Amino acid sequence: ETGVTQSPTHLIKTRGQQVTLRCSSQSGHNTVSWYQQALGQGPQFIFQYYREEENGRGNFPPRFSGLQFPNYSSELNVNALELDDSALYLCASSLAGSAYGYTFGSGTRLTVV
Amino acid sequence: DQQVKQNSPSLSVQEGRISILNCDYTNSMFDYFLWYKKYPAEGPTFLISISSIKDKNEDGRFTVFLNKSAKHLSLHIVPSQPGDSAVYFCAASVGNQFYFGTGTSLTVIP
Numbered sequence A: 001e002t003g004v005t006q007s008p009t010h011l012i013k014t015r016g017q018q019v020t021l022r023c024s025s026q027s028g029h030n031t032v033s034w035y036q037q038a039l040g041q042g043p044q045f046i047f048q049y050y051r052e053e054e055n056g057r058g059n060f061p062p063r064f065s066g067l068q069f070p071n072y073s074s075e076l077n078v079n080a081l082e083l084d085d086s087a088l089y090l091c092a093s094s095l096a097g098s099a100y101g102y103t104f105g106s107g108t109r110l111t112v113v
Numbered sequence B: 001d002q003q004v005k006q007n008s009p010s011l012s013v014q015e016g017r018i019s020i021l022n023c024d025y026t027n028s029m030f031d032y033f034l035w036y037k038k039y040p041a042e043g044p045t046f047l048i049s050i051s052s053i054k055d056k057n058e059d060g061r062f063t064v065f066l067n068k069s070a071k072h073l074s075l076h077i078v079p080s081q082p083g084d085s086a087v088y089f090c091a092a093s094v095g096n097q098f099y100f101g102t103g104t105s106l107t108v109i110p
Helices: none
Strands: A005-007 A010-013 A019-024 A031-037 A044-050 A053-057 A064-068 A074-078 A087-094 A108-112 B010-014 B019-025 B032-038 B045-051 B056-059 B062-067 B072-077 B086-094 B097-100 B104-109
Touching: A005 A087, A010 A019, A019 A087, A019 A108, A031 A074, A044 A064, A044 B097, A074 A087, B010 B019, B019 B032, B019 B086, B019 B104, B032 B062, B045 B056, B045 B062, B045 B072, B072 B086
Parallel strands: A010 A108, B010 B104
Antiparallel strands: A005 A019, A019 A074, A031 A044, A031 A087, A044 A053, A064 A074, A087 A108, B019 B072, B032 B045, B032 B086, B056 B062, B062 B072, B086 B097, B086 B104
16 A cells, blocks of 8 residues: 655745646545644644545645646646645545545655745 | 743653643534644644533543643643653644644653
8 A cells, every 4th residue: 555655755846937747646535634833833724625526625826736637646736836835744544435535755855945 | 823822831850640631612512622733844643532511531641631621731741751752732623623722832751
């Protein structure tokens, strides 16, 4: 059983650029959620995808967008990057209705300069 | 607005003793509570959970207690081991959204 894998592990971008982060869900999981974890903070919910549709969104602006593909892998896109977007971005997959929470990936560390 | 709070950023405990990690929440609609453990350079891993209809759940050395009237959650680790040293996040869910605390860094001293 494979876990959740995220790519890339580290990324440096310039303010105003766009970035795409990728996530492969754990086998058998059909739901993927993205979180932003700033330094010294807990993960903050960005959005969740279920069956390729957005299924809930946190308090993030529209320049944060996502996709889920038929194989349940997912992308997080961020446009017009700002310095405050620098954070660890975590992808978590789960089986809808599961009582055991998420399986998290190791995250992508994004630095905006 | 931080709906889940962990007011102790760090905790040090002697090996073999009990570790108690605390968490407070504000939203009475939360129906499920979880604890995650995170090692450096890894994603959080699920540790233990409790439904809002229960007040205690035990799994080996780990026990989670829920006090709904106080909106308080705690994780007890007995006995603590050096391998337990990590950052512990509590999380609460309503619907499909999970809200995380800021984490408590536990150090178990051999």
